[in-house]
Amino acid sequence: MRQFFVFARKEFYHIFRDKRTLLILFGMPVVQIVLFGFAITNEIKNAEIAVLDQSRDYYSNRLVQQLQAGSYFKIDQELQSHQAIEAAFREGRIKMVVVIPPKFGESFFHLHKAQVQLLADAGDPNTATTLINYARAIIGNYQQELNGPQAMPLTINTTVRMQYNPALKSVFLFVPGVMTLILLLVSAMMTSITIAREKELGTMEILLVSPLPPAMIVTGKVVPYIVLSFINALVILGMGVWLFGMPIKGSIVLLLLECALFVLTSLGLGILISTVTDKQQTAMMASMMGLLMPTVLLSGFIFPVESMPLPLRLLSNIMPAKWFIIILKDIMLKGSGLREVWPQSLVLCGMTLLFVTISIRKFKIRLS
Template identity: 85%
Template sequence: MRQFFVFARKEFYHIFRDKRTLLILFGMPVVQIILFGFAITNEIKNADIAVLDQSRDYYSTRLVQKLTAGGYFRIDRRLQSHRTIEDAFREGRIKMAVVIPPEFGQSFFHLKKAQVQLLADAGDPNTATTLINYASSIIGNYQQELNGQTQLPLTIDTTVTMQYNAALKSVFLFVPGVMTLILLLVSAMMTSITIAREKELGTMEILLVSPLPPPLIVLGKVVPYIVLSFINALMILALGVFLFGMPIRGSMVLLLMECVLFVLTSLSLGILISTVTDKQQTAMMASMMGLLMPTTLLSGFIFPIESMPLPLQWLSNLMPAKWFIIILKDIMLKGAGLEVIWLQTLVLCGMTLLFVAMSIRNFKTRLS
């Protein structure tokens, strides 16, 4: 056992001597969580719009003020006629145009009917739909304000409550996903080059004649990265909580234990990659390209799994990131305990054991 700790300590020294490894291990996750946390969002703010106000009365002016008061829209230009709308869209400076017809206020109060036309650039369908929904909601609130306390007979009053994220902050969605992606990629990438480095540098013979059996050699390679990756997880959690206001409603102890489990899963996957590759570059490319796109597309990080075809839904079950994202959201946002996330935890445990067993088997085969 003493020889194992000496071997693990040697790996620590090797990591700390390599400045590039430390930069990738600690610098890249910090930069990514900050960039992704601010850049990846499904909220739309300060969208440039054009306004064609043909009424120019108090009520139409008030409506335009309502549209721009929430920070979702800002007026890029005020149009003078319908003919200039298409030109404004062609220039690419606006995302939506609002057309208010003549005598807007009079039509609303006397004819009990007033129309507002919304035209959106559907070159990006998701953005166009979101902008239309924002504007429709604001116009609906303005209509209720004008109606005052007047209630029509047989009206249906709908009360909407958003559970777990009342402010609809998109960062609550993306921080767990980004955290999962960073831990998986960094942990797998860093460990995937460990045994591949020994092969490429010709130092594998030293390991062959060492008194340590292959299982302990694999574990000795993993132990330093377990510690460093857990520190990495703590840094990412701290950034998510203090920089983006991400709540932790569940048990902190349970959350940290699940982070350790996912780190072990990621590291064992990286070791598996390293045992089937002979060069560091090959191992790094396999860990980056083989994990980045599948994790991003099939983990539920960006696209809902329920909307995917059935074969892709089955394939997503093979992604460790899918199960960890569910665990993070349940603990951090819903305050769930182990009785809720036991299945996801069991799946990650099974994947970890499978990857470790395959790594040891491949390693022993390579050394025979």
């Protein structure tokens, strides 16, 4: 064990002597958290919503049909009470809840005014704003349809409430996304490069004849990146909380444990990349092209997954970043506990085990 700690300490010294490595490790998080602070609004289709119809008359049913008639909304749940709204949001699939009060049709035609409440998950403020605008437009068209040629128009008033992010701060969107992107790139890319460098320089064979077994050598090389990646996570969290007012409503211990799990997943992916590459440049290109673009495009960081074609939605499920972003938003914005995030955590555990198992087997085959 003493040999292992000496080997790991040597890797720390090697990292701190390389200014380019330090620039990537600590410069990239600060730069990216500033660059990605701009909100991007995109068209959304097939967003899953829930409906609480307390009226259940002819006119409320027609309104529900209007909402799901186009390609913007897909009604996933029909709620039975106000108490079910919070639970629906916590499940993570529902982006908006439409609440229709009792006696909707009677209020519309007799009082010349009816109310509809729109509740949106503002963890992603751009998506929430877009969905509210879509719903308002559909309700407005439905109102004109009911008015017909009448001189005295009847109105449907919509009240809006943004859940989890009432001020619609875009920072609540990009802090989890940037944190995920940085941890993935730093952990996976730097790990793949450092092992590929040993192969390219011909020093991996020298390490393999040392008393340490191959698995211990790989572990010793990635331990520094585990520590540094975790420090990066703390830096990004600190900047989000102290500079931008990002809340952490859930357990900070659970949040840090999930960060550690995602770091391990990313390291496992980096080791896997290093086992199939022999040069640093190849490892870097594989990490950048294979991780950066898919993470930005398919994880839900910028572009809503719900609006993508079915093949891309299916492909997004194999992206570790997608599941980690869901975990971060649930814990930080919704105050969710392990009971709500355990499915995503289980997916990351399975991916970690898969990456590490394949990497160890391929590493032994290639370097035995």
